[in-house]
Amino acid sequence: MALPVSTQARYWGIAALVFAVVLWFLGDALTPFLLGGAFAYILDPVADRLERLGMRRLFAVITITVLAILVFVLLVLLVVPTLVRQLTQLIETAPELFIRLRDWLAARFPDLVDEGSTIRQQLASIGETIAARGGEMLSAALSSALSFVNVLVLLVIVPVVTFYLLLDWDRMVARIDTLLPREHAPTIRRLASEIDETLSSFIRGQGLVMLIQGTFYAVSLMLVGLQFGVVVGAFAGLVTFIPYVGAIVGGALAIGLALFQFWGEWHMIALVAAIFFGGQFLEGNILTPLLVGDSVGLHPVWLLLALAIFGAIFGFVGLLVAVPVAAMLGVLTRFATAQYMRSTLYLGSDEPAVGE
Secondary structure, eight states: OOOOHHHHHHHHHHHHHHHHHHHHHSHHHHHHHHHHHHHHHHHHHHHHHHHHTTOOHHHHHHHHHHHHHHHHHHIIIIIHHHHHHHHHHHHHHHHHHHHHHHHHHHHHOTTTTSTTOHHHHHHHHHHHHHHHHHHHHHHHHHHHHHHHSOHHIIIIIHHHHHHHHHHTHHHHHHHHHHTSOGGGHHHHHHHHHHHHHHHIIIIIIIHHHHHHHHHHHHHHHHHTTOTTHHHHHHHHHHTTTSTTHHHHHHHHHHHHHHHHHSTTOHHHHHHHHHHHHHHHHHIIIIIIIIIIOSOOSOOHHHHHHHHHHHHHHHTHHHHHHHHHHHHHHHHHHHHHHHHHHTSHHHHSOSSOOTTO
16 A cells, blocks of 8 residues: 555655755765766766767766866866966955045045045945955965865865766666656656756756856956956856846946056947947857757746855855755746646635536
C-alpha cells in the first residue's frame, strides 16, 4: 500500500532539513565540491557533444580539462593583474575624483555647494572615508578572498573534483534515477527536466552573455582610453543578469569617469555612451534571444532574493547553491500552483462548471 501523501511530505521535509543542517555545519568544507559540481554541470553538454563526435568520454574530459586549465592560466596572467591594478588605482584615486566633482559643482552650481550646504559636507565626508578606509577595504577583501578560496582549492581540489564528476556524470544521473520512488518517478523526472532547462538557460546561456558583455565593455572602454575601463566593464558584465542594470549602472560609472577625464572632448564622452548603448542593443537583440531564449523561468527579483537569503544564512556556500535552489523552488512553485488550480480547494466542487 502506498504511503499517504502527508507521510511522504514529512519524510522529504526531514531530508531537506538534514541537508540544510549539513550545509550549515560543513559549508567551508563543501565549497570545492560545490564548485566542482557546478563546473561539471556546465561542461557536461560539451563532453556529450565530443562523445557524439566519436571521442571516448575519458579523452573528452581530458581535452576539456586541458583547455579549461589553459583558459584559467591566461586569465590569471593577463586579466586578473589588470583588474586588481585598476581597482587599486580606482580606490586610491576616488578621493581626488570626489574633490574634482565638488569643484565642478562649485563652478557651475555655486548655490548647491556653498560652505554650509549638505551636498558639500557629504562629498567631503565620502572623500575622507575613502581616503582613510579604501586601502584597508581592498586589503581586507583580498585577504578574505585568499583565505577563503585558497590556492590549494583553486589549483588542485576543484579541478580534480570537476574531472571525476564530469567523467562519471551520466552514470551518476542514471544511478540517481534508479533511486527515485517508483510511484512518483515520472513526475520527478518531468520536474527535474524543467529545472535542468531553467538552469541551463540561466547558468550556461546567461553566463555566456555576461562573459561576452563584460569582455565587450572592458575591451571597448580600454581601447578608447578610459581610466579604470576594465574594472567598470567587468562590473557591468557581472550584473548583466539583472535586465538593464548592467548597462545603466556601468554606463553611469563610465560616463561619470569620462566627464572627469575627457571634459571638453565631447566626442569622447559620446563614444563612451555609445559603447553602452551598443552593448545594450547587442544584449537585447542578439545575445539574450540567441543564447538564453525567450523564457528563462527565473525572474531576476526571485534570483536576487535567493542570493540575499542564502548568502546571509550560509555565506559563500549559500551563494553557490542559491541559483539551483531558486530554479528548483520556482519549478516546484509553478507545479504546486497548477495542482492547486485543478483541486477542489480552488474549484470548490468536484462537479464540472455549468456549461461544460
